[in-house]
Amino acid sequence: MYKRWFATDGRTMVPAVIRNYGAEDFAELIAVQAASFPPPFPPELWWNERQLAEHVARFPEGALCAEIDGKIAGSMTALRRTLPEGERHDWETVTDGGYIRNHEPDGDTVYVVDICVRPEYRKFGLGQWLMQSMYETVVHLGCRRLLGGGRMPGYKAHADRLTPEAYLEEVKKGELSDPVLTFLLRCGRVPVGVARNYLEDEDSLGCAALMEWRNPFA
Known part of the structure; x- marks a missing residue:
């Protein structure tokens, strides 16, 4: 994939590119992870070169x-799997701990391993552009859907009165805003369930919403 356009933060227009990454990008990709997931996020969960x-x-x-402007500002990674409808899983198992050695070349689902954008570039809509590009990959490959677990970092503040499912419902209705779930909903992802013990994530209390996008041509 190679896509060029002019991104804007509402004031400035800058040249932007989405492309496939390669070995020459590894150091910069790890730096993007460090900027996107600062402490207390565990550094050992950032990408490493083997992954x-x-x-x-x-x-x-x-x-x-x-x-x-020629600087990597964000990334998105996925693998292919065939997963039963409604199956609950955790990030470690479904992505092989981020190594994707369980990638299935004929899998019917493109599964999101990770998406991140440097904080200083988040007003340029790069997350939505990356997501749209992965939708295009789903269509290009003839896969049935895109699926992935969305963190719910706003949940901890409401856990004393809401279950994860009830929290997700309030975010869906717009009564609450969540930094991740609201973004995914705006990108066209649809919740299909909640997974507990999905990822070690204190703010989400280990919970994630399983968020789907269906290929309209499949």
Whole structure:
């Protein structure tokens, strides 16, 4: 994939590119992770070069990065799996701990491993551009859907009165806003369930919403 356009933060227009990443990008991709997930996020959960090498080797179509003025500002990674409808799973198992060695070349689902954007570039809509590009990958490959677990970092503040399912419902209705779930809903993702113990994430209390996008041509 190679896509060029002019991104804007509402004031400035800058040249932007979405493309597949390669070995020459690994150091910069790890730096993007560090900027996107600062402490108390555990540094050992940032990408390492072995994981990135697996992404490029096993499913290059699912290894995307976004550049602003030639600098990598964000990335998105996926693998292919075939997963039963309604199956509950955790991030570690479904993504092989981010190494994607369980990638299925004929899997009917493009599963999102990670998406991140440097904080200083988040007003340029790069997350939505990356998501749209992965939708295009789903269509190009003839897969049935895109699926992934969305963190719910706003949940901890409401856990004393809401279950994760009830919290998700309030976000869906617009009564609450969540930094991740609201973004995914705006990108066209549809919740299909809640997974507990999905990822070690204190703010989400380990919960995630399973968020789907169906290929309209499949």
